[in-house]
Amino acid sequence: MRTRPLKVALLGCGVVGSEVARIMTTHADDLTARIGAPVELAGVAVRRPSKVRAGIDPALITTDATALLKRGDIDVVIEVIGGIEPARTLITTAFENGASVVSANKALLAQDGAALHAAAEQHGLDLYYEAAVAGAIPLVRPMRESLAGDKINRVMGIVNGTTNFILDKMDSTGAGYQEALDEATALGYAEADPTADVEGYDAAAKAAILAGIAFHTRVRLDDVYREGMTEVSASDFASAKRMGCTIKLLAILERAADGESVTARVHPAMIPLTHPLASVREAYNAVFVEAEAAGRLMFYGPGAGGSPTASAVLGDLVAVCRNKLAEATGPGESAYTQLPVSAMGEVVTRYHISLDVADKPGVLAQVATTFAEHGVSIDTVRQQGKDGEASLVVVTHRAPDAALSGTVDALRKLDTVRGVASIMRVEGE
Amino acid sequence: MRTRPLKVALLGCGVVGSEVARIMTTHADDLTARIGAPVELAGVAVRRPSKVRAGIDPALITTDATALLKRGDIDVVIEVIGGIEPARTLITTAFENGASVVSANKALLAQDGAALHAAAEQHGLDLYYEAAVAGAIPLVRPMRESLAGDKINRVMGIVNGTTNFILDKMDSTGAGYQEALDEATALGYAEADPTADVEGYDAAAKAAILAGIAFHTRVRLDDVYREGMTEVSASDFASAKRMGCTIKLLAILERAADGESVTARVHPAMIPLTHPLASVREAYNAVFVEAEAAGRLMFYGPGAGGSPTASAVLGDLVAVCRNKLAEATGPGESAYTQLPVSAMGEVVTRYHISLDVADKPGVLAQVATTFAEHGVSIDTVRQQGKDGEASLVVVTHRAPDAALSGTVDALRKLDTVRGVASIMRVEGE
Numbered sequence: 095m096r097t098r099p100l101k102v103a104l105l106g107c108g109v110v111g112s113e114v115a116r117i118m119t120t121h122a123d124d125l126t127a128r129i130g131a132p133v134e135l136a137g138v139a140v141r142r143p144s145k146v147r148a149g150i151d152p153a154l155i156t157t158d159a160t161a162l163l164k165r166g167d168i169d170v171v172i173e174v175i176g177g178i179e180p181a182r183t184l185i186t187t188a189f190e191n192g193a194s195v196v197s198a199n200k201a202l203l204a205q206d207g208a209a210l211h212a213a214a215e216q217h218g219l220d221l222y223y224e225a226a227v228a229g230a231i232p233l234v235r236p237m238r239e240s241l242a243g244d245k246i247n248r249v250m251g252i253v254n255g256t257t258n259f260i261l262d263k264m265d266s267t268g269a270g271y272q273e274a275l276d277e278a279t280a281l282g283y284a285e286a287d288p289t290a291d292v293e294g295y296d297a298a299a300k301a302a303i304l305a306g307i308a309f310h311t312r313v314r315l316d317d318v319y320r321e322g323m324t325e326v327s328a329s330d331f332a333s334a335k336r337m338g339c340t341i342k343l344l345a346i347l348e349r350a351a352d353g354e355s356v357t358a359r360v361h362p363a364m365i366p367l368t369h370p371l372a373s374v375r376e377a378y379n380a381v382f383v384e385a386e387a388a389g390r391l392m393f394y395g396p397g398a399g400g401s402p403t404a405s406a407v408l409g410d411l412v413a414v415c416r417n418k419l420a421e422a423t424g425p426g427e428s429a430y431t432q433l434p435v436s437a438m439g440e441v442v443t444r445y446h447i448s449l450d451v452a453d454k455p456g457v458l459a460q461v462a463t464t465f466a467e468h469g470v471s472i473d474t475v476r477q478q479g480k481d482g483e484a485s486l487v488v489v490t491h492r493a494p495d496a497a498l499s500g501t502v503d504a505l506r507k508l509d510t511v512r513g514v515a516s517i518m519r520v521e522g523e
Numbered sequence: 524m525r526t527r528p529l530k531v532a533l534l535g536c537g538v539v540g541s542e543v544a545r546i547m548t549t550h551a552d553d554l555t556a557r558i559g560a561p562v563e564l565a566g567v568a569v570r571r572p573s574k575v576r577a578g579i580d581p582a583l584i585t586t587d588a589t590a591l592l593k594r595g596d597i598d599v600v601i602e603v604i605g606g607i608e609p610a611r612t613l614i615t616t617a618f619e620n621g622a623s624v625v626s627a628n629k630a631l632l633a634q635d636g637a638a639l640h641a642a643a644e645q646h647g648l649d650l651y652y653e654a655a656v657a658g659a660i661p662l663v664r665p666m667r668e669s670l671a672g673d674k675i676n677r678v679m680g681i682v683n684g685t686t687n688f689i690l691d692k693m694d695s696t697g698a699g700y701q702e703a704l705d706e707a708t709a710l711g712y713a714e715a716d717p718t719a720d721v722e723g724y725d726a727a728a729k730a731a732i733l734a735g736i737a738f739h740t741r742v743r744l745d746d747v748y749r750e751g752m753t754e755v756s757a758s759d760f761a762s763a764k765r766m767g768c769t770i771k772l773l774a775i776l777e778r779a780a781d782g783e784s785v786t787a788r789v790h791p792a793m794i795p796l797t798h799p800l801a802s803v804r805e806a807y808n809a810v811f812v813e814a815e816a817a818g819r820l821m822f823y824g825p826g827a828g829g830s831p832t833a834s835a836v837l838g839d840l841v842a843v844c845r846n847k848l849a850e851a852t853g854p855g856e857s858a859y860t861q862l863p864v865s866a867m868g869e870v871v872t873r874y875h876i877s878l879d880v881a882d883k884p885g886v887l888a889q890v891a892t893t894f895a896e897h898g899v900s901i902d903t904v905r906q907q908g909k910d911g912e913a914s915l916v917v918v919t920h921r922a923p924d925a926a927l928s929g930t931v932d933a934l935r936k937l938d939t940v941r942g943v944a945s946i947m948r949v950e951g952e
Contacts, residue, residue, distance in 0.1 A: 113816070117672065124739075127739070127859040232669030232820070241838055242838050242841035243836070243838045244834040310557075370823070387546060387659070387834035388659035388824065388825070389824060389828075394823070396819070399818075402818050404816050405670065405673040409669040409673065410672075412668070413668055420852070425845065431556075
């Protein structure tokens with residue numbers, strides 16, 4: 095066994111970074127045995143050097159990340175800063191200085207994954223990022239390596255713990271969105287500004303990364319259709335229950351039936367209670383992967399948090415260090431299929447539409463005609479009247495999203511339709 | 524990209540082998556892109572050369588596996604023969620002739636994994652075996668690589684599809700064991716001789732392999748405590764239901780609380796209906812992994828079948844071929860902790876015991892005293908009398924298996940105990 099240690103620079107020392115540093119210290123012997131050489135924390139770049147960091151030698155702390163990377167003796171860089179800059183520049187600097195990179199940065203990878211992969215390859219180095227998607231759940235590696243001999247046709251998952259916590263609360267207690275969000279914030283599941291989670295930006299970044307791996311094609315954040323879950327109401331949950339469903343914020347990646355294009359989207363959807371994703375509670379994540387030969391696989395676990403994310407980072411660290419010792423690299427970006435990403439309008443799924451309508455004869459006929467004119471076939475209709483007003487709940491068969499949008503635009507123009515209360519896709523059947 | 528193909532020898536061409544050959548042909552371009560070089564099926568060793576094998580060039584078929592391996596140009600050997608011999612000798616011959624090996628052979632790996640790993644390492648070659656455990660479910664690689672920076676404390680899973688199908692039928696229809704087995708046989712889920720499945724040998728082999736990976740220690744098949752599920756009755760399921768439980772055949776691997784030893788066992792057990800493993804239906808497999816930092820992860824999917832197993836084999840093939848091209852090897856055996864495997868008596872869990880007793884005063888006191896004398900604390904007792912006979916159902920708190928065995932031996936000697944109808948462990952709480 096080699097005795098000269100591999101030197102690791104840690105960029106960022108927040109919830110995840112401090113846990114990575116802690117485990118590197120407490121489990122140093124295990125890591126040495128698994129890598130085949132000791133690993134040494136050679137420096138920790140932080141923004142606030144004065145903060146007390148238990149268990150980390152103060153001499154390792156620096157505010158000059160660039161100088162740390164340019165020392166010339168760093169073998170591996172762990173980037174847990176998050177966000178686009180300075181993370182992007184620092185990762186590039188790491189590659190230029192001969193260090194492989196382990197990153198947990200979903201936003202950056204979704205936006206600039208291709209360029210970062212190219213930089214890694216140019217320098218013969220690794221870029222690993224298991225922690226960027228679904229926290230501790232091994233997902234990137236199984237999809238990239240275990241299923242490398244298979245063909246993935248569909249990925250559907252709950253990849254954001256905050257929104258799953260909120261939706262689970264709404265489902266189990268009947269609470270409205272704001273009340274459930276307040277509870278999530280109080281318990282630390284939601285950030286003070288929850289926009290990235292509740293508007294689906296976080297899930298969309300993960301969807302872009304997973305789509306790239308699943309389909310061996312380049313999918314950027316902008317290619318992912320995104321709808322948040324702030325409009326989901328207690329009455330939507332009541333409707334879902336009547337259908338034997340619950341509501342989840344899902345990331346859905348699909349290969350088109352002809353295999354010539356893919357779609358990537360994030361939005362709230364009704365799924366049957368019998369679907370395994372329906373029973374994913376609290377802040378847990380779970381991802382279904384459907385592959386041609388393997389069939390239906392599911393991966394489940396904690397999707398966030400310091401320790402789980404650190405577990406994923408350290409798994410990557412072991413692999414990257416082993417590659418360094420073997421003077422090899424792991425699988426890089428695989429984008430050989432170059433499939434186009436279709437717009438949301440081409441997605442084919444089912445819909446649950448609630449309409450507020452005038453309570454008079456002929457309304458249903460008018461509404462049904464509008465659906466038919468746009469080629470959207472109706473599965474069931476439920477009509478409920480009260481005081482001259484009525485609500486009409488329509489569930490459709492599978493239809494292209496563009497056809498449904500056209501239907502809804504036309505419905506809004508009908509005199510008898512007072513308003514479209516909600517539109518939700520129905521998945522998982 | 525390299526244009527000279529990597530040459531693959533396929534040993535065995537049954538349900539899995541023929542599917543591997545088919546996918547290698549139909550998805551040749553994808554495999555080439557993912558590996559970085561073409562792969563060519565250079566020979567297929569079979570027992571019955573006269574059998575028609577659609578899609579395989581008859582010129583590739585041979586009955587002389589040894590000669591195929593000794594040709595000198597084989598890069599990778601895929602072994603899907605199963606069983607100990609001739610698989611063991613052939614794998615050894617493959618290593619001696621410079622070929623890496625992908626195997627789906629759980630029996631051989633559980634019995635001789637250490638020697639095979641040593642042979643691979645001696646020749647600087649790979650031994651991969653994702654398909655040996657839980658079919659298509661990526662499990663070996665996530666445990667060996669994704670969790671390489673974490674500490675796995677517990678693995679609990681359904682790793683045999685046949686027995687899960689039988690138990691699921693018993694649970695959902697109220698059928699007895701024999702009736703459910705007959706249905707499984709008729710549907711092709713059980714083999715004509717179901718011993719390896721129903722007596723837990725198959726699950727025990729997988730348990731040995733998983734324990735080795737989870738605990739970085741060598742666990743042989745003989746180290747795994749094994750109890751089959753042929754004694755599980757419809758009345759056990761009725762008892763389980765009264766407790767809000769179902770019954771599953773589980774493989775359970777645990778690190779002792781002091782971290783100084785491990786246990787490995789396969790037996791039927793009651794688990795609460797709320798436990799995620801309780802909802803694993805039909806022939807599906809699922810494995811829970813509890814790691815120190817990652818928390819609780821679950822992996823779910825089809826545990827057997829030609830296509831799913833082929834998917835796992837081909838994922839390994841891609842990795843092994845990539846390693847060959849990079850002149851590197853993947854992670855080998857990791858057995859550095861060398862923890863002792865404790866006997867079943869040291870396992871600590873809960874128990875559900877059904878006794879047939881005389882229906883007279885003082886019986887419960889006598890039974891309770893016997894439990895107390897052996898240090899086994901009772902959680903609940905349910906007593907039910909009929910015609911001078913009565914049944915007593917005792918559920919205990921956690922106690923060592925040896926203490927429970929001692930209790931049961933003593934109970935059998937009581938005059939008032941007519942018989943011990945069933946003993947079942949209670950897990951997953």
